[in-house]
Amino acid sequence: MGKSNMRPFNYTRNNVEKIAKLFPDVIVEKRDGNGELKKIIDFDLLRQELSDESSCTENERYNLTWPGKKTAAAAVNAPAYKTLYAVKKGSADWDNTQNIYIEGDSIDALKILQENYFNKIKCIYIDPPYNTGKTFIYNDKFKSSKNKYSRQLSMRYDYAGGISFDNSELSGKINDCWLSMMYSRLRLARNLLRDDGVIFISIDDNEIHNLRKICDEIFGAGNFLGCFVINMTPNARDYGHIGKMHEYALFYAKKISETITFMLPDSEKKFKYSDEFGGLNIHPLYNSNVAFNSVNRPNLYYPFYLLPDSKIAGDFYEISLKKSKGSIEIYPPISIKGDAQFVWRWCKEKSEINLNKEIIGYKTAGGGYRIVQKMRTAKKLIRSLILDKDITSRKGTAEIEELFGKKIFSFPKPLKLIYNFCKISLGPSDIVLDFFAGSATTAHAVMKLNAEDGKNRKYIIVQLPEKLPEDSEAYKAGYKNICEIGRERIRRAAKKIQAETGAGIDYGFRLFKII
Numbered sequence: 001m002g003k004s005n006m007r008p009f010n011y012t013r014n015n016v017e018k019i020a021k022l023f024p025d026v027i028v029e030k031r032d033g034n035g036e037l038k039k040i041i042d043f044d045l046l047r048q049e050l051s052d053e054s055s056c057t058e059n060e061r062y063n064l065t066w067p068g069k070k071t072a073a074a075a076v077n078a079p080a081y082k083t084l085y086a087v088k089k090g091s092a093d094w095d096n097t098q099n100i101y102i103e104g105d106s107i108d109a110l111k112i113l114q115e116n117y118f119n120k121i122k123c124i125y126i127d128p129p130y131n132t133g134k135t136f137i138y139n140d141k142f143k144s145s146k147n148k149y150s151r152q153l154s155m156r157y158d159y160a161g162g163i164s165f166d167n168s169e170l171s172g173k174i175n176d177c178w179l180s181m182m183y184s185r186l187r188l189a190r191n192l193l194r195d196d197g198v199i200f201i202s203i204d205d206n207e208i209h210n211l212r213k214i215c216d217e218i219f220g221a222g223n224f225l226g227c228f229v230i231n232m233t234p235n236a237r238d239y240g241h242i243g244k245m246h247e248y249a250l251f252y253a254k255k256i257s258e259t260i261t262f263m264l265p266d267s268e269k270k271f272k273y274s275d276e277f278g279g280l281n282i283h284p285l286y287n288s289n290v291a292f293n294s295v296n297r298p299n300l301y302y303p304f305y306l307l308p309d310s311k312i313a314g315d316f317y318e319i320s321l322k323k324s325k326g327s328i329e330i331y332p333p334i335s336i337k338g339d340a341q342f343v344w345r346w347c348k349e350k351s352e353i354n355l356n357k358e359i360i361g362y363k364t365a366g367g368g369y370r371i372v373q374k375m376r377t378a379k380k381l382i383r384s385l386i387l388d389k390d391i392t393s394r395k396g397t398a399e400i401e402e403l404f405g406k407k408i409f410s411f412p413k414p415l416k417l418i419y420n421f422c423k424i425s426l427g428p429s430d431i432v433l434d435f436f437a438g439s440a441t442t443a444h445a446v447m448k449l450n451a452e453d454g455k456n457r458k459y460i461i462v463q464l465p466e467k468l469p470e471d472s473e474a475y476k477a478g479y480k481n482i483c484e485i486g487r488e489r490i491r492r493a494a495k496k497i498q499a500e501t502g503a504g505i506d507y508g509f510r511l512f513k514i515i
Contacts, residue, residue: 093508096339104514122430300343440486
């Protein structure tokens with residue numbers, strides 16, 4: 001007899017499918033004891049669908065949760081059973097360098113760093129796995145046994161005892177593995193940041209919505225500084241239904257009230273005027289924000305007196321805070337809508353110090369008069385939309401090829417992106433941490449920045465020694481894991497920067513392995 005294709009009728013599954021047609025929002029996916037995905041009914045959601053408003057719970061709150069969140073939170077407080085083992089032979093200039101390269105899992109590294117670097121890191125940059133459906137690895141220690149946890153989350157263990165999740169078998173909605181991995185690490189990372197510190201996190205469309213919610217919970221929604229949109233692929237990745245060109249980077253502060261950042265050079269800045277100190281532009285001295293007016297800022301509302309017979313040059317005139325014969329009285333203007341009296345940006349005391357130096361009178365094309373400030377800076381705030389040609393995936397790949405003579409690393413971040421993040425966030429001797437270091441672009445960026453201005457910024461980078469495929473160009477070139485590529489990049493980049501600039505900065509690193 002041939003094999004029958006008939007299976008026993010599953011009443012539960014049939015009923016779930018019926019309810020799913022009526023109320024699709026109450027159906028969730030969950031793994032059973034064998035690690036298989038099953039569609040089940042969320043009875044709280046079903047009760048909400050079938051209840052009137054008066055029966056809704058009063059304890060509702062907005063939050064992001066997932067299977068394993070409590071376990072991930074517990075992992076943050078679990079003791080660190082591992083330690084750092086110094087590897088002087090693999091280091092560069094061990095006796096003199098202040099930079100650190102840690103080979104091992106980031107969860108262990110972040111716990112170990114708590115003792116000596118708690119509240120001492122000025123900037124964190126990470127480029128974590130994007131959860132695109134490919135395998136990613138991490139090594140979290142949970143209370144349940146490996147076999148039990150493996151069955152629950154459909155994972156397998158890699159060569160180093162790390163947990164390798166194959167997300168390709170999961171639906172797009174199943175991302176609890178990635179969420180747990182990021183949640184525990186970001187909780188620990190926040191502890192390391194100084195109160196004036198910031199964090200940048202690269203990400204793409206797959207998880208930006210969840211990452212934003214996690215960061216809001218850990219860092220606080222009020223500490224969200226912005227989201228960069230980066231044109232990483234100008235020619236687009238033409239697959240699916242939309243040609244993808246961009247990625248993102250989330251930007252958070254530890255405490256926004258204490259955050260310190262710096263401006264970037266503006267190479268396109270043009271100056272229309274000049275004086276004995278150099279080029280300048282002008283900007284009206286009044287504050288055009290209607291939130292500040294003569295009622296709530298009376299100390300910023302006072303007259304200037306322009307002297308029409310005392311011309312400085314061109315359309316510029318001397319000004320005074322004292323009325324004199326023939327002088328023209330000038331107050332801040334009224335808003336266009338006429339609903340607010342503007343005030344000056346400077347108080348009277350500051351204006352008096354800078355009279356006819358940094359603030360002067362100006363005659364407009366229409367014949368009116370203004371008080372203007374001389375603007376000499378050739379800098380600007382970093383922009384949220386990043387379109388630079390030097391900040392693309394292709395540029396990052398070309399930088400690796402230039403150093404190694406071949407393409408040995410996929411999708412490295414472009415140097416200028418992390419360089420800019422470091423430049424706006426790091427003071428002369430501050431520390432940057434990157435615990436998804438990859439090809440060590442962050443270390444390269446710090447060396448480049450120090451070589452330009454002679455400062456002593458330092459880096460701590462962490463990378464799991466993921467094995468490279470034996471058929472890869474990197475493996476054929478003699479590199480067995482990602483860490484070997486990263487360390488060699490630092491050496492080669494250091495040699496290149498030193499040859500180009502001659503700068504005597506810290507080009508070394510101390511290598512530690514987690515054991």
